[in-house]
Amino acid sequence: MSKLEKFYYDNVIVKNFAYATAFWGVIGMTVGLLAALQLVYPIFNLGLAETSYGRIRPLHTNAVIFAFVGNGIFMGVYHSMQRLLKTRLYSDALSKFHFWGWQSIIVAAAITLPLGYTSSHEYAELEWPIDIAIAVVWIAFGVNMFGTILKRRENHLYVAIWFYIATWVTVTVLHVFNNLVIPVHLMKSIPVFAGVQDALVQWWYGHNAVAFFLTTPYLGLMYYYLPKAANRPVYSYRLSIIHFWALIFIYIWAGPHHLLYTSLPDWAQSLGVAFSVMLIAPSWGGMLNGLLTLRGAWDRVRTDPILKFMVVAITAYGMATFEGPMMSIKSVNAISHYTDWTVGHVHVGTLGWNGMLTFSVLYWLLPRIFNTKLYSVKLANTHFWIATLGTLFYVVPLYVAGWTQSLMWKEFTRDGFLQYRNFLETVTQIIPMYGVRALGGAIYLGGVFLMCYNLIKTVKSGNLIENEMAEAPARAVYVPHKGEHWHRWIERRPVLLLMSATIVVLIGGLVEIFPMILIDENVPKIASVKPYTPLELEGRDLYIREGCVGCHSQMIRPFRSETERYGDYSKSGEFIYDRPFLWGSKRTGPDLHRQGGKNPDSWHYYHMIDPQSISTGSIMPPYPWLARNDLDTTYTAAKIKVLQSLGTPYPKNYEKVLYQDLRKQAMEIAKGLEKENIKQENLDKKEIIAIIAYLQRLGTDATPKPQAITPSE
Amino acid sequence: MYKYILQSAGNINWMALFALLSFFAVFMISVIAIFGKRKSFIDRMASLPLEDSYVPHPENEETNEK
Numbered sequence: 001m002s003k004l005e006k007f008y009y010d011n012v013i014v015k016n017f018a019y020a021t022a023f024w025g026v027i028g029m030t031v032g033l034l035a036a037l038q039l040v041y042p043i044f045n046l047g048l049a050e051t052s053y054g055r056i057r058p059l060h061t062n063a064v065i066f067a068f069v070g071n072g073i074f075m076g077v078y079h080s081m082q083r084l085l086k087t088r089l090y091s092d093a094l095s096k097f098h099f100w101g102w103q104s105i106i107v108a109a110a111i112t113l114p115l116g117y118t119s120s121h122e123y124a125e126l127e128w129p130i131d132i133a134i135a136v137v138w139i140a141f142g143v144n145m146f147g148t149i150l151k152r153r154e155n156h157l158y159v160a161i162w163f164y165i166a167t168w169v170t171v172t173v174l175h176v177f178n179n180l181v182i183p184v185h186l187m188k189s190i191p192v193f194a195g196v197q198d199a200l201v202q203w204w205y206g207h208n209a210v211a212f213f214l215t216t217p218y219l220g221l222m223y224y225y226l227p228k229a230a231n232r233p234v235y236s237y238r239l240s241i242i243h244f245w246a247l248i249f250i251y252i253w254a255g256p257h258h259l260l261y262t263s264l265p266d267w268a269q270s271l272g273v274a275f276s277v278m279l280i281a282p283s284w285g286g287m288l289n290g291l292l293t294l295r296g297a298w299d300r301v302r303t304d305p306i307l308k309f310m311v312v313a314i315t316a317y318g319m320a321t322f323e324g325p326m327m328s329i330k331s332v333n334a335i336s337h338y339t340d341w342t343v344g345h346v347h348v349g350t351l352g353w354n355g356m357l358t359f360s361v362l363y364w365l366l367p368r369i370f371n372t373k374l375y376s377v378k379l380a381n382t383h384f385w386i387a388t389l390g391t392l393f394y395v396v397p398l399y400v401a402g403w404t405q406s407l408m409w410k411e412f413t414r415d416g417f418l419q420y421r422n423f424l425e426t427v428t429q430i431i432p433m434y435g436v437r438a439l440g441g442a443i444y445l446g447g448v449f450l451m452c453y454n455l456i457k458t459v460k461s462g463n464l465i466e467n468e469m470a471e472a473p474a475r476a477v478y479v480p481h482k483g484e485h486w487h488r489w490i491e492r493r494p495v496l497l498l499m500s501a502t503i504v505v506l507i508g509g510l511v512e513i514f515p516m517i518l519i520d521e522n523v524p525k526i527a528s529v530k531p532y533t534p535l536e537l538e539g540r541d542l543y544i545r546e547g548c549v550g551c552h553s554q555m556i557r558p559f560r561s562e563t564e565r566y567g568d569y570s571k572s573g574e575f576i577y578d579r580p581f582l583w584g585s586k587r588t589g590p591d592l593h594r595q596g597g598k599n600p601d602s603w604h605y606y607h608m609i610d611p612q613s614i615s616t617g618s619i620m621p622p623y624p625w626l627a628r629n630d631l632d633t634t635y636t637a638a639k640i641k642v643l644q645s646l647g648t649p650y651p652k653n654y655e656k657v658l659y660q661d662l663r664k665q666a667m668e669i670a671k672g673l674e675k676e677n678i679k680q681e682n683l684d685k686k687e688i689i690a691i692i693a694y695l696q697r698l699g700t701d702a703t704p705k706p707q708a709i710t711p712s713e
Numbered sequence: 714m715y716k717y718i719l720q721s722a723g724n725i726n727w728m729a730l731f732a733l734l735s736f737f738a739v740f741m742i743s744v745i746a747i748f749g750k751r752k753s754f755i756d757r758m759a760s761l762p763l764e765d766s767y768v769p770h771p772e773n774e775e776t777n778e779k
Contacts, residue, residue, distance in 0.1 A: 004767060080762070083762075083764075083765050084761055084762065086766075086767065153767075154761070156757075156758060156761070158758060158761040158762065159758075160762070223762070224762045227759075227762045227763060228762055228763070231763065232763075233756075233759035233760050233762075233763065234759055234762075237755050237756075237758050237759040238747045238748065238750075238755060241743060241746075241747045242740070242743050242744055242747060244743075245739055245740065245742075245743035246736075246739070246740055246743070249735075249736055249739045249740075250736065253732060267728060267729070270729065271728060271729060271732060274729070274732075274733075275732070278736075470765060470766040470767070471766050471767050472766065472767035473767060504739060507735055508732070511728055511731060511732060512728070512732075
């Protein structure tokens with residue numbers, strides 16, 4: 001047997017990521033609380049463009065997913081990987097670069113999202129230069145991880161590392177595919193895919209961001225820190241391996257369950273449903289494996305807050321992964337989709353699973369690397385109860401709100417009319433629930449502050465062991481011998497494992513996504529559907545900038561309750577010029593796909609500036625700046641050029657006349673408004689004119705109006 | 714019968730079949746592979762997280778060195 005080698009674990013990088021996790025947790029959740037309050041009292045939009053709901057919501061989701069959970073992943077991966085592989089991380093320089101690179105990306109996001117720079121792809125909102133930065137830092141993380149794996153002293157890779165590898169591979173693939181765009185300028189880009197195809201790629205990404213950012217790395221953490229905290233091995237290592245392969249294979253197919261009853265072709269929807277339902281099996285296998293690890297240790301769970309957090313986290317994982325497949329069943333989805341039920345569902349996962357597991361790891365890890373004891377077990381116990389209570393106060397009202405609103409949307413009178421014809425009635429009904437939800441969020445956030453206090457006290461009472469000594473023999477040079485099982489051969493070769501995991505996730509991606517992108521017949525064309533005029537295009541970009549998609553869908557499902565309320569259901573052929581697609585995922589306000597012609601221009605003018613003055617009790621944020629700002633048309637020609645290069649049929653040399661078209665359409669709208677006694681200087685040059693043009697165009701192509709303006713030849 | 718069930722879930726085509734078959738393959742391979750391992754190896758893997766520093770496992774060493 002070879003001699004023991006002495007080496008040192010890097011705890012500095014672990015500490016840095018741990019601090020960042022707690023810090024961004026506080027920030028991200030505070031922003032979330034602000035968004036929750038805005039839905040109760042629109043005054044919390046603060047009258048500023050930068051703080052209005054449509055921009056704050058993506059800031060919240062990005063901050064909690066990529067800043068809070070992201071840093072939590074890196075903390076746990078870098079801490080556990082060194083110890084599982086018995087080696088220091090591959091490169092201290094890469095670790096540092098990774099840390100500071102990731103924090104700069106978060107800061108860039110925190111600046112650009114409120115400024116309205118967004119791709120409007122949910123959870124991939126950041127614009128292309130930041131996307132490139134993400135790719136660079138992510139690759140640095142990958143090199144550091146695989147470098148560490150290659151220089152390991154432990155021959156075998158523990159299952160947690162498998163989960164880390166799958167995470168890295170899949171996130172790489174997803175990030176690249178969902179961000180295929182053509183830049184217009186530094187902070188604006190146009191996606192390569194349009195309409196249905198863009199939607200499919202986005203939700204393939206969106207769903208797998210949940211799967212491979214919020215789930216697989218955290219399962220890796222569970223498989224490491226749960227045995228650590230319980231001081232006993234995982235219940236069944238065999239089960240963990242099956243859990244791994246089944247989960248990564250199935251997850252990648254489930255994306256289309258976000259698009260049920262939409263214009264996505266049936267076969268894609270059915271695949272999404274089938275695989276989503278199958279997901280229960282591996283997910284529950286994982287949950288049971290976690291909970292059974294604690295068999296015989298339940299007496300300790302009663303006293304140890306860390307184990308308590310873990311138990312609730314794993315239980316929440318189980319609940320969310322049971323509920324998710326249920327919500328993927330078409331008949332359930334018909335009720336749940338577009339409502340706050342989805343938001344409740346997500347928060348069982350994030351507050352319960354991600355939040356609580358992160359807290360437990362922080363409580364477990366920081367005292368250890370600081371060579372001390374947790375400052376107060378009592379406070380941690382209090383935090384546990386606060387967090388559990390906060391989660392309940394958050395999710396229960398949202399379930400009630402979701403069910404209530406969905407039933408109201410679908411209720412008909414005995415004469416066959418919609419009972420709640422006015423959408424706003426279904427909103428005001430649930431605002432009390434939104435209030436309780438905000439309270440739940442505040443309670444949960446209070447718990448996080450308590451944790452920060454406890455952790456700061458802990459850290460102050462100890463000293464960081466920057467380089468922690470450990471010993472292990474050098475890894476034996478491997479000599480293959482006959483009769484060896486091939487699977488162990490794979491396992492010794494991380495590169496092979498990496499490739500198998502890649503193949504497994506790509507199978508789903510290729511089979512499901514490519515036919516949709518490549519086969520034109522999947523999107524039947526509609527002859528009357530024409531490209532947007534330059535003014536409408538600019539209006540659409542304002543709609544994107546303001547994040548209207550955070551409250552308004554543009555996808556009418558083929559139910560009588562929807563066609564009755566909104567008009568004819570949406571067809572895939574209507575979206576072929578939509579780059580990006582704006583179907584949305586939540587209806588805090590009504591669907592807007594057939595908004596065109598529903599209300600007069602003057603109605604929109606007043607409604608955009610002050611929704612409450614037109615719709616009493618509305619929680620839509622006011623947008624007075626749209627009437628103040630001049631429309632920026634610097635890049636209109638550049639946008640049209642990019643669209644042309646992607647096949648949008650604007651006339652040849654259109655850039656020469658498009659500004660005339662734009663002016664003409666704007667003047668007409670402004671004149672119409674003036675006739676309605678709306679007097680404002682230079683009204684025709686204001687942003688609000690463009691957004692009105694866009695809103696009035698929406699959904700009119702399939703049922704064209706005679707005087708619709710089309711690009712001049 | 715199965716075909717009927719699948720059909721009621723939407724269009725049954727090569728994609729759905731390929732998906733299910735390939736899943737079945739991945740699943741079976743991982744089951745067979747993991748159950749083909751010795752208990753001592755599984756126990757050693759399961760105890761990996763509990764060892765921050767090296768802990769000798771004489772019964773497993775022979776597979777790594779020759």
